[in-house]
Amino acid sequence: xxxxxxxxxxxxxxxxxxxxxxxxSRIWLIGLFLLLFIPGIYGALIGAPPDYQQGEGxxxxxxxxxxxxxxxxxxxxxxxxxxxxxxxxxKTAAICARASAPAGxxxxxxxxxTGSIWGKPMWGTWWxxxxxxxxxxxLLFIYLGYMALVASIPDRRTAAAAGAxxxxxxxxxxxxIHFSVDWWNTLHQPATIAKFGAPSIDKAxxxxxxxxxGSFMVFYLAVMATMAQALLxxxxxxxxxxxxxxx
Amino acid sequence: MKLPLLRRDLLVxxxxxxxxLIPLAFFTATVAIFPLAIGTRPETLRTIAPGVIWTVALLxxxxxxxxxxxxDIRDGSLEQLLLSPRPLILAxxxxxxxxxxxxGLPLIVLAPLLAAWMQLPAEQLLLLLVTLPLGTAVxxxxxxxxxxxxxxxxxxxxxxxxxxxxxxxxxxxFAAAAVAGDAPAAPLLLLAACLSLAITVLPLAAAGALxxxxxxx
Numbered sequence: 315x316x317x318x319x320x321x322x323x324x325x326x327x328x329x330x331x332x333x334x335x336x337x338x339s340r341i342w343l344i345g346l347f348l349l350l351f352i353p354g355i356y357g358a359l360i361g362a363p364p365d366y367q368q369g370e371g372x373x374x375x376x377x378x379x380x381x382x383x384x385x386x387x388x389x390x391x392x393x394x395x396x397x398x399x400x401x402x403x404x405k406t407a408a409i410c411a412r413a414s415a416p417a418g419x420x421x422x423x424x425x426x427x428t429g430s431i432w433g434k435p436m437w438g439t440w441w442x443x444x445x446x447x448x449x450x451x452x453l454l455f456i457y458l459g460y461m462a463l464v465a466s467i468p469d470r471r472t473a474a475a476a477g478a479x480x481x482x483x484x485x486x487x488x489x490x491i492h493f494s495v496d497w498w499n500t501l502h503q504p505a506t507i508a509k510f511g512a513p514s515i516d517k518a519x520x521x522x523x524x525x526x527x528g529s530f531m532v533f534y535l536a537v538m539a540t541m542a543q544a545l546l547x548x549x550x551x552x553x554x555x556x557x558x559x560x561x
Numbered sequence: 562m563k564l565p566l567l568r569r570d571l572l573v574x575x576x577x578x579x580x581x582l583i584p585l586a587f588f589t590a591t592v593a594i595f596p597l598a599i600g601t602r603p604e605t606l607r608t609i610a611p612g613v614i615w616t617v618a619l620l621x622x623x624x625x626x627x628x629x630x631x632x633d634i635r636d637g638s639l640e641q642l643l644l645s646p647r648p649l650i651l652a653x654x655x656x657x658x659x660x661x662x663x664x665g666l667p668l669i670v671l672a673p674l675l676a677a678w679m680q681l682p683a684e685q686l687l688l689l690l691v692t693l694p695l696g697t698a699v700x701x702x703x704x705x706x707x708x709x710x711x712x713x714x715x716x717x718x719x720x721x722x723x724x725x726x727x728x729x730x731x732x733x734x735f736a737a738a739a740v741a742g743d744a745p746a747a748p749l750l751l752l753a754a755c756l757s758l759a760i761t762v763l764p765l766a767a768a769g770a771l772x773x774x775x776x777x778x
Contacts, residue, residue, distance in 0.1 A: 400769075455727040462723060466714035467774075475773030476710045480724060483706065483766050487728050490755065494731035 327406040329546050330555040336539040337559075343536035350529035357522030371435050378428040380527040381421045382446075384534060385453060388418035392460075393485040396478035406542070408474035409549070411481065412464055413541035417534050419457035425450050445496045452491050456484050470549050566642075566652055570659035573632075580628055581663040588621040588668060592675045603680040610679035611740035614689065615733050618668055618697060622729075623722040625664045626704035629656060630712050630771075639712075643775050649768040657698075657705040657764070665697030688740045688749075695752050696736040702759040703728050709767035712774035731755055 358376030365372040392411045399408035429447060430440050441447070460480055467473035550556040574581055595613050596606060633639040642652050672693055676686040707725035714720050732755050739748040 452727045452730055459724045459727065462717070462720060463711060463714065466711075466717040466720055469713060469776065472713040472774055472776055475776075476713055476770050479766050479770045479773065480710050483728070483762065486758070486762060487731075490731045490758070491727070494734045494751070 327404050329406055329550055329553075330559075332406045333543055333546055333555070333559055336543050340536060340540060343532055343539070347529050347532040347536060350525050350532060354522050354525030354529050357518075358526060362519045362522055363516070368436060371432065374428050374432045376522055376526050378425060378432060379523060380530045381424040381428065382450065383527060384530050385418060385422040385425050385450065387531075388414050388421060388534060389453065389457070389481075389488070390485065392418065393481045396481040399474060400478050400482075405474075405549075406546070408478065409542050409545045410538060412474065412477065413538045413545055414534070415457055415461050415464075416541065417537045419454060419461065421530070421534075422450060422454040422457055426454065445492075448495045449488075449492045452495070453488070456488075460484070564655065566655040567659050570656065571662060574659065574663040581625060581667065584621040584625040584664060585667050585671070587624060588617050589671060589675070591617045591620065592678060596678065606678075606680045607682070608741075610676070610681045611685070611689070611737045613679065614672070614675055615696065615737045615740070618693070619700060619726075619729055619733055621668065622664055622697065622700035622704055623725060626660070626708055626721055626725065627718060629660060629705060629708040629721075631708075631715070634712060634715060639771070640775065643772065649771065650764045653705055653709065653764045653767045653771070657701045660704055661698055661701040665694070665701055668697060669693045685740055688745050692736040692739050692749065692752060695749075695756050696732050699732040699752075699756050699759045700725075700729060702756075702763045706763040706767040706770070709770040709774065712771060 354376070358373055362373070362376075364370050392414045395407040395411040395414070398404050399411060426447070429450070433442065434440050460477055463480060464473045464477040467476060547556050547560055551560075592613060595609065599605060599609070630639060633642070643649065645652070669690065672689055673686060676689060681689065703725045704721070707721040707728070710724060711717070711721040732752060735748040735752040735755060739745040739752060742748065
């Protein structure tokens, strides 16, 4: 049992197989994204009732909150793939980690931008040095540092290994950063979804939020797979399957 | 106890004083900019002093980390280090200690002068002198780690600094809070915790990164 699971995973991780699966699944991923995104954005902008305190302005959280979830999820996912690439020397895992970084940085930037737009009417200022805002900003710096690192090491294998080690050390550091930044008294509203028991959010608001989160996740998978395909072709340019795939 | 690598690095530092004197001069001169730019009101200076001194200490550490492995890569001594039968972690640790002795320790010696410039009262100077060794040691370990990770990118200057900067932030927050706050015990302990974490994780990670980088150099 254990060996067969590993064998399946190992086959999946071979570059030509991964390339073919990614190629075949792209259209499905885009379709699923639209299937989740269209009702999600409709529910977010039109369907959900206005908030009794914040009026219509709160609707930006339907983008802000899923983007913030994705910014953290992608980082943790990248660190997981980095660990796989270091332990089992997986080429594909290393490439997927690398291909995730632009999406992660983009979601982090989107979180900061939407938070800032929301903050202007609600807090009366574009930027506050609130704990979560600040950790998100530092996360953006970590993403950009990772991207700069892998881009400036010419040797692919070195870039992958150095990037993986940076990701893992960053993973240890992110809770420390978050905790240290929490030192200040925080202005941010406390989390309303991840409470134990019933979440303190109305169902009419929760549904679009979850749909948006799902669509962001599928969007990330589609972007990551496409970018990983391009990176794989570039890295394996001399191999037979890459020549066939590119022709 | 012969510590050949530590002695070699210190000897190199002694022969090239510019590499650690310039960051030190930079540190001193930058602190002097603040009264000139912000004004000399003692209350203002006293309020910003912990933050200013810690920011500038971080900058001078980032400024001096650039040469940590660069010369060793160029003249091939890094490869000798990797081939040596002794554990690489010890070599990395020796690098960090040498960096701290050349860049962290002089800052501590200069701290009373800077505290006087920034009108810092004596009890806060004492806290500064307690936090500086802890915080600069974290900086040195992070500097060695970041430069080891960036060792394969020999043409990008300041890449290591860019990698180290976000990771240094917790240490800066705790250190500055310990010097500035009314209750220094908690941030001081947390700063010490940062150092214990750094000294546990970073030499291991830096050694791994050096081995990985050696394939591509």
